[in-house]
Every structure is written in structure tokens, then in C-alpha cells.
Amino acid sequence: xxxxxxxxxxxxxxxxxxxxxxxxxxxxxxxxxxxxxxxxxxxxxxxxxxxxxxxxxxxxxxxxxxxxxxxxxxxxxxx
Amino acid sequence: xxxxxxxxxxxxxxxxxxxxxxxxxxxxxxxxxxxxxxxxxxxxxxxxxxxxxxxxxxxxxxxxxxxxxxxxxxxxxxxxxxxxxxxxxxxxxxxxxxxxxxxxxxxxxxxxxxxxxxxxxxxxxxxxxxxxxxxxxxxxxxxxxxxxxxxxxxxxxxxxxxxxxxxxxxxxxxxxxxxxxxxxxxxxxxxxxxxxxxxxxxxxxxxxxxxxxxxxxxxxxxxxxxxxxxxxxxxxxxxxxxxxxxxxxxxxxxxxxxxxxxxxxxxxxxxxxxxxxxxxxxxxxxxxxxxxxxxxxxxxxxxxxxxxxxxxxxxxxxxxxxxxxxxxxxxxxxxxxxxxxxxxxxxxxxxxxxxxxxxxxxxxxxxxxxxxxxxxxxxxxxxxxxxxxxxxxxxxxxxxxxxxxxxxxxxxxxxxxxxxxxxxxxxxxxxxx
Ligand SMILES: Cc1ncc(COP(=O)(O)O)c(C=O)c1O
Ligand SMILES: [Zn+2]
Numbered sequence: 001x002x003x004x005x006x007x008x009x010x011x012x013x014x015x016x017x018x019x020x021x022x023x024x025x026x027x028x029x030x031x032x033x034x035x036x037x038x039x040x041x042x043x044x045x046x047x048x049x050x051x052x053x054x055x056x057x058x059x060x061x062x063x064x065x066x067x068x069x070x071x072x073x074x075x076x077x078x079x
Numbered sequence: 080x081x082x083x084x085x086x087x088x089x090x091x092x093x094x095x096x097x098x099x100x101x102x103x104x105x106x107x108x109x110x111x112x113x114x115x116x117x118x119x120x121x122x123x124x125x126x127x128x129x130x131x132x133x134x135x136x137x138x139x140x141x142x143x144x145x146x147x148x149x150x151x152x153x154x155x156x157x158x159x160x161x162x163x164x165x166x167x168x169x170x171x172x173x174x175x176x177x178x179x180x181x182x183x184x185x186x187x188x189x190x191x192x193x194x195x196x197x198x199x200x201x202x203x204x205x206x207x208x209x210x211x212x213x214x215x216x217x218x219x220x221x222x223x224x225x226x227x228x229x230x231x232x233x234x235x236x237x238x239x240x241x242x243x244x245x246x247x248x249x250x251x252x253x254x255x256x257x258x259x260x261x262x263x264x265x266x267x268x269x270x271x272x273x274x275x276x277x278x279x280x281x282x283x284x285x286x287x288x289x290x291x292x293x294x295x296x297x298x299x300x301x302x303x304x305x306x307x308x309x310x311x312x313x314x315x316x317x318x319x320x321x322x323x324x325x326x327x328x329x330x331x332x333x334x335x336x337x338x339x340x341x342x343x344x345x346x347x348x349x350x351x352x353x354x355x356x357x358x359x360x361x362x363x364x365x366x367x368x369x370x371x372x373x374x375x376x377x378x379x380x381x382x383x384x385x386x387x388x389x390x391x392x393x394x395x396x397x398x399x400x401x402x403x404x405x406x407x408x409x410x411x412x413x414x415x416x417x418x419x420x421x422x423x424x425x426x427x428x429x430x431x432x433x434x435x436x437x438x439x440x441x442x443x444x445x446x447x448x449x450x451x452x453x454x455x456x457x458x459x460x461x462x463x464x465x466x467x468x469x470x471x472x473x474x475x476x477x478x479x480x481x482x483x484x485x486x487x488x489x490x491x492x493x494x495x496x497x498x499x500x501x502x503x504x505x506x507x508x509x510x511x512x
Contacts, residue, residue, distance in 0.1 A: 004131055006405075008390055033131045034114065036388060043388050045131050070391045072131045074407025076291040077234045077259075077284060078304045079212075079339040079400040079449070 001052045004033075005059070008043045008068040018065050019044070026050070026058040033072075045072045084158070084177045106146075107167055108137040110309055113411070121167075123226050123301065125308040133407065134309045136167045144357050149328060152320075152359075159214050159317040165353060166218055166317075167310045174220035174250040178213035179317050181205040183325035183473070188441040189454075193461040197471040199331070201322055202444055208245045208269065209479035210238035210400075210447075211318065211343065216246045216303055218314030223301035229253060230300040234291035236399045237266030238478055243303055244273035255300060257291050259284060262399065265482040284394060284404060304340075312408075315343040319350025322473055323360050330355070330365045332470035333421070335460065337453045337477060338369045338378050339403040341412030347475070348415045368421040368465070369412055370456035372396040372431060372448075378409045382416060382423035389413065397428045397486050398448040400478055422465045426455030432490050434458065435480060445480035453477075 007019070014037055023030055028050035035044040048055050062069050111118045114132025125134055147164045155161030159179035160172050182202045190198035206213040216239070220231055230253040233243045240256045247254035254275035258267070262279075270277050280287045295305040303311045323330055330351045336344045348367050354360045371379040374396025381389045389409035394402035406412070416423050426434065434454030439445050446454070457474045460466045480487070497503040505511055 004126075006391075008388075033129070041386065041388070041390070047131075068391060070405045071288060071292055073126050073133065074340060074409070075284075075288050075403050075405045076295060076302075076305055077236065077288050077403060078239045079236055079403060 001050065001055055003048045003055050004045070004072040005048060006043055006045050006070050006072045007062065008070070009037070009041060010066065011040045013066050014039065014042050016065070018062060018067055019046070022058050022062055025061065027054050028058050084175055104139070104142050106138055106142050106164065107169070108139050110134040111137045123223070123228070123306045125306055136309050136313055140356060147357060147359070149359060152324065159217060159314065162317050162320045165320065167313050168218060168221045168225065170225060172217065172221040173224040174217055174246050176207035176213060176217065176246060176249055178206050178217045180321060183322055184442065184444070186442045189438065192437070192441060193458055195461050195466055195468050195470070195472060197469070199473045200438070200442065200444060201318065201473055201475045203318070203475060203477045204444070204446060204479035208241040209482065210242065211315070211477040212238045212242040213246070214317050215311045215314035216242040219303040219307045219311035220246050220250060220252065220301065222310040223307050224250065226301070228301035230255065232256065232295070232298070232300040232302045233304055234287060236402055237262050237269070237482065238400050239304065241266060241269040244270045244275040247275060248273040257287065257294070259287050263483050263485055265484065269482060284402070312342040312346055315346035316350035316353065318343065318475060319347045320354065323351060323354050328360050330360055330363055331473045333366045333368065333466055333472040335368045335370060335453060335457050335472065335474040337401055337449045337475065338371050338406070338412055339401045340406045341378060341408035343477070344369050345408050345411045345415050348419065365419065366421040367415050367419045368456070368460060369416050369423040370453045371423070371425045372398040372401055372452050373425045373427050375402045375404060376425040377404065378406060378412050379423040379425040381409070381413055387413070398431055398452050400447065400449040401452060422460055424456045424459045426452055426459065430455040432487055435487055436490065438476070439480070444476060446476045447478040447480050447483040448486050449478050450476040
């Protein structure tokens with residue numbers, strides 16, 4: 001399974017090495033495709049690979065760490 | 080020129096020509112990533128494999144310039160297909176209910192109320208399923224048939240669901256439509272009547288999104304706003320072409336456009352620019368402003384905060400057709416508004432209701448909540464001087480009020496109940512006849 005995600009960081013999280021920590025704690029690999037991190041906020045598009053359950057856990061961990069996780073490329077749901 | 084919509088020609092009688100027959104140079108060059116510029120062949124895909132950026136159809140404007148003219152357009156069908164030279168469909172459009180060519184109405188009453196001089200409403204409620212989505216769906220599914228798809232699909236808060244269901248029925252395609260389970264009844268019936276496979280997903284919008292992304296990944300369906308999104312979104316350019324033609328082949332000074340994913344806004348901007356590039360209208364500056372509801376305003380908020388990225392939000396507004404929390408084209412909409420000197424603004428749900436009523440009472444047009452957002456924002460921008468009084472302004476009204484009566488049911492009063500006799504009527508009237 002692979003999941004393409006956008007991580008959005010608030011000001012207080014910009015400097016945290018959360019993605020590295022995630023990769024250490026869970027059996028997932030990641031590749032960063034695009035990112036824009038400024039001093040007061042930022043985002044990062046990445047692809048996570050691993051099995052479904054492990055990716056779920058990694059996402060949950062990121063959310064608990066205060067990172068906003070959403071699908072890269074925006075919502076599939078339309079008006 | 081005729082409003083007659085014929086059945087699409089079959090492959091046997093020569094209608095289904097994919098680049099076929101005559102060796103005309105193609106108007107379509109391929110797909111290009113908006114972020115890294117990587118190009119690829121025309122195919123049903125929407126994201127760049129390198130950087131996940133969105134793919135966009137690339138045209139050869141020299142080829143288009145050699146075949147297009149105002150006169151040719153004016154001789155064409157009274158639908159979006161009069162602009163086919165600028166759309167990513169190669170053969171005779173296969174999926175057509177006559178979308179487009181909706182009225183552009185000069186609105187002096189509303190203009191006067193708002194203190195501006197020259198206001199037009201593009202009344203896109205006058206479409207086959209009563210929203211602008213018919214433009215993008217007719218484009219997406221016509222292309223999907225050319226790709227060989229036999230199944231249409233989408234995930235929608237209503238208007239797109241209605242349009243995909245109707246166009247799939249017309250085209251004889253199988254159809255799968257996913258909606259959140261809390262939709263307005265008008266939008267549910269407006270899909271069911273065309274007999275799609277309609278799935279009401281019991282979950283929040285995040286969960287609906289996640290499920291539908293997985294389904295889109297695992298099926299070979301034409302998911303109109305996913306794998307065929309580059310073709311789908313091009314359909315919105317016709318909202319610019321028509322306005323230019325209806326204004327006597329010129330661009331307005333200012334356009335006000337509702338934002339959900341941000342696709343329509345960016346494509347209307349692109350549409351006017353293409354006409355200028357092709358010499359079909361005079362080169363001029365025009366401003367693009369965007370409208371969102373406070374309960375889902377990631378793009379307007381980013382505009383206000385001066386950010387150059389859009390932070391996703393959890394939607395909570397009566398304007399469900401604009402309740403897209405993580406807009407795919409949000410940053411491009413933001414860029415467009417900034418680079419044209421436009422604005423973004425948001426309105427409360429109360430102002431949405433006021434906007435719906437104001438448009439109906441002054442101009443006789445009954446719009447849904449998305450139109451209430453647009454009129455609310457138009458009013459805000461006019462009152463704060465952000466629309467200059469002498470700018471020729473066009474506001475896009477993109478969906479009909481009859482789909483969302485719940486939103487205004489408690490705000491329009493009630494009929495006077497009278498007995499079936501003159502005395503009772505006279506009592507209600509307050510005078511003798
Ligand atoms: C009535 C109406 N207006 C406007 C929009 C905005 O569309 P977009 O996603 O292109 O911004 C939608 C749907 O998304 C809609 O249903
Ligand atoms: Zn790219």
C-alpha cells in the first residue's frame with residue numbers, strides 16, 4: 001500500500017523532526033515530493049509505503065503529534 | 080444555429096473519430112504538470128508521478144488559431160460545444176445534454192442597491208441539471224468515452240452527483256456516485272431519478288474522501304474529478320468564453336466567482352486569457368475575486384492571512400456545494416486572485432440566506448446556497464469599495480435554489496391563508512375591491 005499525503009505544520013511544529021521520528025517508530029518508508037516550509041507554517045507532500053495497518057498507525061501518530069494530515073492533491077469529494 | 084441536441088453519432092457512421100480520418104494536426108499537445116513542468120501523453124491521469132502536482136491539458140495555440148474565428152463560433156451549437164476548438168475532446172462530443180449558453184443578464188436593480196453601475200449575472204442555473212457542473216461533466220465524459228471508459232463515477236455534495244448521473248444515463252454508461260449521507264433531499268432525488276448506483280456514505284467528509292480515493296485507485300472507472308480531472312476542469316473555461324461573446328466579444332473588468340476546489344475560478348481566468356492570446360478579444364486587464372462561506376473558507380482565509388499555501392479545514396456551512404475543506408486548486412485560485420488585483424471574501428450562513436433573497440427580490444433569479452455566497456461576497460466587495468463603481472462586473476450564479484429549499488424555508492414568510500370568498504380576500508388586502 002502507498003499513501004500520498006500532505007502534512008501541514010503550524011508555527012510551533014515547523015521545527016520538529018516529526019517525519020524522521022515517524023519513520024523510526026513505524027515500519028514505513030517515505031519520499032518527500034514537494035515541500036514549502038516557512039518560519040511561521042509549512043507543508044510537505046510525501047508518499048508513504050508500508051502495509052495498510054502500519055500506515056494507519058503512522059498517520060494517527062502524526063495527527064497526535066499535532067500535524068494536520070490530508071490527502072495530497074486535495075479532496076476527492078467535489079461540490 | 081440550432082438548439083436541437085441530436086443523438087451522438089455511432090462509430091459506424093463515422094462519429095467516433097479519435098484523431099482519425101483526415102491528418103489534421105492535433106490541437107492537443109499532451110498533459111503538463113503545473114508544478115514541475117514534466118510533460119506526458121494525453122491519458123486518463125491527473126497527478127504528476129514526480130511531484131504529485133496536478134496535470135493540465137496543453138494545447139497547440141497555433142493550430143487552434145488556424146481553425147477558430149468569432150464567426151465559426153457564432154455558427155456553432157448553442158451549447159459549450161460551440162467552443163470545441165478550445166476543449167480537450169477530439170471527435171464529435173459523445174455525451175451532450177446541451178450544457179451551456181446560459182443567459183447573461185444585466186442587473187440594474189441589484190447594481191443600484193449595491194452602488195455600482197454595470198453589473199451582470201451569468202445565470203448558470205439554466206443548465207440541464209441546473210448547475211454549472213454540466214459543463215465540466217459533459218466535457219469529462221465525452222473525453223472518457225473517447226478513452227474507452229464505460230463507467231462514470233464521482234464523489235459529490237450534490238450538484239456533481241446530479242450531473243454525472245444524468246449524463247451517464249444519456250450516454251448509456253454505468254454510473255457510481257458517492258455522496259455524504261447528510262445531503263439536502265433535492266440533491267438526493269436529483270441523482271436518484273437517473274438511476275445511478277448511489278452510495279450515501281455514513282461518515283464525516285474526511286471519511287468520504289478517504290473511501291472514494293481508495294475506490295478511485297482500485298477501479299477502472301472514469302472518476303470525473305479524479306483520473307479525468309484535467310479534462311473535466313477545462314469545461315469551466317466555457318464560462319469565460321460565453322461571457323466574452325455575450326458582452327460583444329470583450330472581457331469584463333471584474334468577475335466574482337464561488338470557490339470550492341478552486342477549479343472553476345482558475346479556469347474562467349484561463350478562458351479569458353486564451354481568447355486574448357488568440358486575438359478573439361482585445362487584450363486587457365481584468366480582476367478575479369473569489370467567494371467562500373465562513374464555515375469553509377480555506378482559500379479566502381489564506382488570502383486574508385497573506386499565506387501562499389492553503390490550510391485544510393473541516394467544513395461546517397449550509398453552502399454544502401462549496402464545502403470542500405482541502406481544495407485541490409486552492410493555491411492556484413489564490414495566485415489568480417492576487418495576480419489580477421482581485422480579492423477574496425467570506426460570508427456567514429446568515430449572509431448566504433440574505434444573498435439568496437436579495438438576488439431573487441431584485442432580479443428574479445432563485446439561486447442555491449453557493450449563489451448566496453457569491454451575492455453576499457459581491458455585496459461585501461461593493462460596499463467596501465473593492466469593486467469600483469464603474470467596473471463592468473460579472474457575478475457567476477452556478478446553481479439553482481430549488482435544490483436547497485431547506486436553507487431558506489424559514490426565511491421567506493408564508494402565504495396569506497384566505498377563505499374562498501371575496502370578503503376574505505378584501506380583508507387580507509385591507510381594502511374593498
Ligand atoms: C453550485 C456550485 N458552484 C460552485 C462550485 C465550485 O466549484 P469548484 O470546485 O470548481 O471551485 C460548485 C462545486 O464544487 C458548485 O456546486
Ligand atoms: Zn510534477
